[in-house]
Amino acid sequence: MTTAVAGPRTRAHSPARRPGRERRNRGLLGLLAWLCGIVFFLPFAWMVLTSLHGEQDAAANPPHLAAPLTLHGYREFFGSGTGVSPWPPLVNSLTASIASTVLVLLLATPAAYALSIKPVRKWTDVMFFFLSTKMLPAVAGLLPVYLIAKNAGLLDNIWLLVVLYTSMNLPIAVWMMRSFLAEVPVAIMEAASIDGAGLPTVLTRIIAPVVMPGIAATALISFIFSWNELLFARVLTGVVAGTAPVFLTGFVTSQGLFLAKVCAAAVCISLPVLAAGFAAQDKLVQGLSLGAVK
Amino acid sequence: MSTPSTTSSPSRWLRAPDALRRGPSVASAGPPRPRPRGAWARRAPLLPALVFMIVVTQLPFVGTLVISFMRWNALDPGNKGFAGLSNYTTEFTDPQLRSSLTTTVVLTASVVLVSLALGLGLALLLDRRFRGRGLVRTLLITPFLVVPVASALLWKHALYNAEYGLLNGSLSWVWSLFGSHNPPQPDWLSQSPKLAVEASLIWQWTPFMMLILLAGLQSRPTDVVEAARVDGATTWQVFRYLTFPHLRRYLELAALLGTVYVVQNFDAVFTLTSGGLGTANLPYAVYSTFYQAHDYGQASAEGVIVVVLSIIVATFALRTVSSLFREETR
Numbered sequence: 001m002t003t004a005v006a007g008p009r010t011r012a013h014s015p016a017r018r019p020g021r022e023r024r025n026r027g028l029l030g031l032l033a034w035l036c037g038i039v040f041f042l043p044f045a046w047m048v049l050t051s052l053h054g055e056q057d058a059a060a061n062p063p064h065l066a067a068p069l070t071l072h073g074y075r076e077f078f079g080s081g082t083g084v085s086p087w088p089p090l091v092n093s094l095t096a097s098i099a100s101t102v103l104v105l106l107l108a109t110p111a112a113y114a115l116s117i118k119p120v121r122k123w124t125d126v127m128f129f130f131l132s133t134k135m136l137p138a139v140a141g142l143l144p145v146y147l148i149a150k151n152a153g154l155l156d157n158i159w160l161l162v163v164l165y166t167s168m169n170l171p172i173a174v175w176m177m178r179s180f181l182a183e184v185p186v187a188i189m190e191a192a193s194i195d196g197a198g199l200p201t202v203l204t205r206i207i208a209p210v211v212m213p214g215i216a217a218t219a220l221i222s223f224i225f226s227w228n229e230l231l232f233a234r235v236l237t238g239v240v241a242g243t244a245p246v247f248l249t250g251f252v253t254s255q256g257l258f259l260a261k262v263c264a265a266a267v268c269i270s271l272p273v274l275a276a277g278f279a280a281q282d283k284l285v286q287g288l289s290l291g292a293v294k
Numbered sequence: 295m296s297t298p299s300t301t302s303s304p305s306r307w308l309r310a311p312d313a314l315r316r317g318p319s320v321a322s323a324g325p326p327r328p329r330p331r332g333a334w335a336r337r338a339p340l341l342p343a344l345v346f347m348i349v350v351t352q353l354p355f356v357g358t359l360v361i362s363f364m365r366w367n368a369l370d371p372g373n374k375g376f377a378g379l380s381n382y383t384t385e386f387t388d389p390q391l392r393s394s395l396t397t398t399v400v401l402t403a404s405v406v407l408v409s410l411a412l413g414l415g416l417a418l419l420l421d422r423r424f425r426g427r428g429l430v431r432t433l434l435i436t437p438f439l440v441v442p443v444a445s446a447l448l449w450k451h452a453l454y455n456a457e458y459g460l461l462n463g464s465l466s467w468v469w470s471l472f473g474s475h476n477p478p479q480p481d482w483l484s485q486s487p488k489l490a491v492e493a494s495l496i497w498q499w500t501p502f503m504m505l506i507l508l509a510g511l512q513s514r515p516t517d518v519v520e521a522a523r524v525d526g527a528t529t530w531q532v533f534r535y536l537t538f539p540h541l542r543r544y545l546e547l548a549a550l551l552g553t554v555y556v557v558q559n560f561d562a563v564f565t566l567t568s569g570g571l572g573t574a575n576l577p578y579a580v581y582s583t584f585y586q587a588h589d590y591g592q593a594s595a596e597g598v599i600v601v602v603l604s605i606i607v608a609t610f611a612l613r614t615v616s617s618l619f620r621e622e623t624r
Contacts, residue, residue, distance in 0.1 A: 030424030036416055037433035043497065044436050046460055047448045059458040062467035107346055110339030120336045126344065127619075128612060133351045135608035137558040139577040140597035143584050144357030167350035170343060228441050231560045231577070235585055245443040249565065252447065259451055259458065266444035277439035278432065285505040289551060 051263035058260040073264030077251075086268070089247035092158050096233075096243060097226040100165035104173045104222045105215060107166070112177035117184060117207075127175065134171040138164075142235060149236060156238040164232050169222040176221070176287050180214025181207075217283030220276040227273055244269045355601065362594035369588045381595035393572060394579040395599070398557065401488070401575055405495045406552045410545065412496070413503025418533075420504070421511040431508075438501040446565035449494040454566075456481040487571035495562050499555075503548045510544030511537070543618060550611035557604060576600045 049065070050058045051074070057067035079085045115123045145164065146155075154160045189206050197205070233243040248269050251262045277284065365377035385391050420431055437445065453460045462479045469477030483490050514537060522532055560577045563569055569578040576596060584593035 026422070026424070029419060029422060033416075033419040033424060033430050034426065036419065037430035040497070040500070041433040041436055043448060043453060043460075044440060047440075047444075047452060050452055061458045061463045062470060063460060063463040107343040111343035114336055114338075114340035118336050120340060121333065124616075124619075126340065128616065129344075130347065131612060131615065132608060133347055135554050135604055135611060136351070136355070137577060137597075137600045137604050139558065139560070139580045140358055140601045141351060141354030142580065143361060143590055143593055143597065144354035146584075147357070147590075148354070163350060167347060170347060174343060224439075228443075230443050230564070231581065234564075235581070245441060245561075248441070248443050248447065252451070259455075262447055262451055266441070266447055270439070270441045270444050273441055274436070274439045277435070281432070281435065284435070285509045288502060289506055289509075289547060 047263045048267055050260055051267050053260050055257035055260050058263070059257050073260035074268070076261040077265045077268055086244075086247060086265070089242050089244045090269075092237075092241055093227055093244040095158050096161045096165055097223045099159075099162045100169065100226050101219050101222040103162065103166045104169045105219060108170055108173035108177050108218065109215070111174050112181050115174070116178045116181040117186065117189070127178065130171040130174045133167075138168060139231065142232070145232075146235060155236060156240045158237070158241040160236055161229075161233060161241065161243070164236075165226040165229060168229070169225055172225075172287060173218045173222055176218045176283075177211075177214060179286065180211050180218075184210050213283075217280050217287060220280040221284070221287035224273050224276050358594045358597045358601075360594075361590055362598045364591045364594075366590040367588055368590060377591055381591045382599075384592060385595050385599060390574075391579060391596070394574045394576050394596075397488070397573060398575040398577075398600075398603070401492060401495075401559075401573075402553055402556045404492050405499060405556050406549055408492070409496045409499040409552065410503050410549055412500045413548065414507055414541075414545070416500065416504040417507035417511055420508055434504060435501040437497050438499075438505075440498075442498065442561040443565055445498055446494060446562045449490070449497075450483065450566050454482040454490055456483075483567065484571065487567050487573050491562055491566050491573050494566065495556065495559065498562075499552055502555075503552060506548040506551070507541065507544055510541050514540045543614060546614045547611075547618065550607060550614055553607050554604065554611055557600070557607065576603070 052069045052071070053064070053067045054070050054072055057064045058073075060067070076082075077086055114120050115127060120126065149155050149157075149160050184207050189202055192202055192206060228245065229243075230245045230249075233246050234249075237243065237246065248262075248265055251258060251265050280287070362381055363377060363379070364375065365380070366374045385395075416434060420427060420434070424430075440448070451459070456462060456479055459482070461482060462477075465479065466477045469475075519532055519536055522536060527535075557575075558577055559575065560581065563573055563575055563578045564581070567573040569575075569582060574582070577600065580593050580596045580600065583589050583596060587593075
């Protein structure tokens with residue numbers, strides 16, 4: 001264990017009481033943390049393993065851990081058996097997630113600017129208005145949205161989801177972006193404009209370097225939430241604009257074995273979120289807590 | 295943030311947040327600059343986002359509110375009209391709908407409390423240094439990054455399934471170790487449906503709680519803790535009198551945000567049990583009343599009730615966020 005590394009920092013000022021026992025406790029707690037990590041990871045690992053098994057082996061009881069690995073489930077996901085391609089729903093999901101993320105950033109960044117660098121009057125009230133919209137369950141607006149979309153001929157249209165996902169993520173983005181923009185050094189900014197720098201220069205030279213990581217994190221979180229959404233996608237789309245989560249629910253069949261196939265599909269559809277989430281790991285908390293925790 | 299009522303000049307008014315955030319040095323940096331059109335120039339970047347949010351989220355809710363007082367079933371379009379409070383009285387007298395109300399409360403409370411407790415334990419474990427801490431953290435947040443529908447399908451078919459799920463598979467394996475060919479094979483989803491839904495959600499939400507609490511633990515001032523240790527405080531005393539009071543607001547925040555998200559849960563209930571066996575929560579009830587029974591009036595009344603419940607939670611959540619927020623911007 002790494003007591004040698006941890007020692008100087010954490011025990012620098014504390015008297016070395018019972019060093020042997022403390023070292024052993026430290027080791028045991030580290031082991032316990034590892035054990036918890038593995039327990040939480042286990043269902044996911046099982047999903048990946050099952051996705052790589054044949055359908056017969058996947059449905060074995062007791063589980064057949066060392067069964068031969070195959071990509072059969074993944075081939076099925078890509079339509080080898082049924083001829084149904086997963087690409088239309090995946091492209092729909094990508095369109096909805098990316099377009100709404102772009103829209104979110106376009107709306108949130110200026111708004112956050114007006115809430116931090118040059119704040120409007122009562123800017124905290126505005127912040128809490130944004131937050132309160134996030135606290136109201138989306139399901140409450142589902143029916144009117146459905147009726148309006150139906151009358152406007154927008155049902156089964158991916159751009160309807162783009163608008164809804166934008167409204168879903170905008171409050172989070174405004175809060176996150178504000179907390180990043182608040183770190184912009186205003187004194188330097190003012191000095192630069194006194195020295196004759198125009199707005200473009202200030203934006204690219206002073207604001208952008210500080211804010212770019214924040215924009216990236218905001219984009220990733222907005223992407224994750226849009227990609228995951230099921231309820232609106234299910235109610236408001238059909239065969240044309242169905243998204244990946246809706247497509248995934250269709251893999252469960254009443255006949256025959258489907259476990260490996262479903263697991264393969266679940267892994268494939270989760271991959272973009274896992275990638276985005278691990279990339280934004282450090283900023284994840286800040287986004288999920290709406291910028292309240294750093 | 296308190297509004298600076300003592301200041302009178304409009305430009306100082308506008309600069310107040312800056313002054314509070316960055317301290318007096320910046321506030322006194324420039325002379326007061328009266329700008330007649332400044333206010334609107336400042337507001338302009340904010341307006342698109344604000345208008346968008348009002349149109350897309352607030353107006354539909356007004357629609358829901360109006361429809362909730364109407365008699366309107368899409369399967370019976372001729373019989374449409376004002377219904378007064380009858381949708382609400384149905385909601386509170388129909389046993390099935392009333393059970394969706396209690397299910398929401400029980401489901402949310404149990405998921406939030408259990409994952410909060412587990413998250414606290416994990417955050418405390420991860421707050422100390424050990425080999426591979428970063429990797430363990432990554433392992434722990436994985437459940438949160440699986441697409442919720444995928445996770446629900448995983449639990450339903452790969453874990454809970456009575457014939458080939460991992461839970462019963464493991465039971466068979468353990469029993470076979472002792473030479474028994476007759477292991478118990480419970481049907482988890484139909485025997486304890488609520489627990490099954492809760493377990494899958496707890497798996498998903500514990501990482502969320504852990505991340506917030508870990509951030510809280512790591513923002514704790516270390517010098518105070520070390521001083522306490524020098525003075526001979528035990529680990530328990532440090533936790534009880536230093537860590538816990540510091541962590542309290544983070545616990546509140548995690549619980550409230552978790553509640554806000556879990557109250558709205560639809561994916562797990564929809565996928566695992568399709569709302570059967572007493573697991574239908576309010577979002578699922580709204581969905582099925584609207585999408586399957588086509589009773590628009592009733593569905594809207596349910597929507598309004600979800601909102602009222604959420605406002606109660608949100609009021610506390612907003613207060614907690616605002617106290618953290620005020621501290622940060624101070």
